Amino acid sequence: MMHSWLHPLPLIAILRGLTPHDAVAMGEVIADAGFRMLEVPLNSPEPLESIRLLQQKLGDRCLIGAGTVMTTAQVDDVAAAGGRLIVMPHADTNVIAAAKRAGLFCTPGVATPTEAFAALAAGADALKIFPAEQVGPAVIKAWRAVLPRDLMLLPVGGITPDTMATYVAVGANGFGIGSALYAPGREVADVSRRARAFAQAWASLSQGTNA
Numbered sequence: 001m002m003h004s005w006l007h008p009l010p011l012i013a014i015l016r017g018l019t020p021h022d023a024v025a026m027g028e029v030i031a032d033a034g035f036r037m038l039e040v041p042l043n044s045p046e047p048l049e050s051i052r053l054l055q056q057k058l059g060d061r062c063l064i065g066a067g068t069v070m071t072t073a074q075v076d077d078v079a080a081a082g083g084r085l086i087v088m089p090h091a092d093t094n095v096i097a098a099a100k101r102a103g104l105f106c107t108p109g110v111a112t113p114t115e116a117f118a119a120l121a122a123g124a125d126a127l128k129i130f131p132a133e134q135v136g137p138a139v140i141k142a143w144r145a146v147l148p149r150d151l152m153l154l155p156v157g158g159i160t161p162d163t164m165a166t167y168v169a170v171g172a173n174g175f176g177i178g179s180a181l182y183a184p185g186r187e188v189a190d191v192s193r194r195a196r197a198f199a200q201a202w203a204s205l206s207q208g209t210n211a
Contacts, residue, residue, distance in 0.1 A: 002105050002125040005063040006152060008206075009034040009199055010174025012087070012107075014067055014156070015050075016041045017184035023050040024057050025188050030181070031062050033195035039087045039176075041067035042074060048081040055082035063105065072098035079104060087176070089130060091115040093122035107154065111135050113143060120151070128176060131157035137170045144171030161201035168205060 013030045015023075018040050027038055038054060040047045047066060055064045065085025066078040075086055075098040086099040088108040099106035100123040109130035110116045116127055127147075129135050132155035140153060147153070155167050156176035164175060181194050 005036050006174050011035055011198055012037040012176040014039055014176050014178040015182050017044050018050050019045045020049040023053045026191055027054045027058050029188055029192035030195045031058050034199040037063045039065050039067040043068050051081045051083045075099050091119040093118055096122035096124055126152035126154055129153055129155040133158045137166050141170035161197050165205055
């Protein structure tokens with residue numbers, strides 16, 4: 001189950017713009033910070049090669065896959081590259097069903113309750129709340145009252161270490177982390193520092209929640 005990959009650090013690293021040349025070095029420092037889910041958006045340079053390299057190096061301790069997956073054909077491409085995770089910006093039920101037929105985890109993007117329930121009916125493993133800037137904490141609180149209690153809700157978009165607490169307070173279970181973590185041209189040491197800052201923020205937040 002996806003829950004096992006999101007424990008104890010329920011953060012998905014979104015590595016948009018990653019190149020194969022940098023894939024392993026970036027993936028290693030992010031994994032070393034505690035991240036266990038990494039996605040390479042398909043609008044990155046040679047994304048399937050980056051996924052293949054990350055899977056070879058980190059596949060035993062991280063769930064590796066693709067983001068910005070738009071078609072069923074792309075699902076097949078990701079599976080062929082060794083990816084095990086499909087993340088989508090939308091809730092196309094055909095793409096979700098294709099991912100599940102291929103035995104992959106799937107986290108579609110949703111922005112309305114109608115999309116959320118349709119995605120779940122198609123087999124989604126978790127829901128990406130996207131864009132989080134638009135679907136804010138008040139909306140997530142309302143959704144949480146009607147969605148399954150054990151469903152993982154993962155806001156994505158504009159998330160920083162300082163903004164996570166507001167979402168968790170209303171029922172978010174984790175987050176997708178994009179440019180606040182990784183951006184093309186950023187040094188490995190900087191990405192490592194950012195990854196650890198997110199991990200530390202989550203640890204502090206979890207301790208406060210469990211206190």
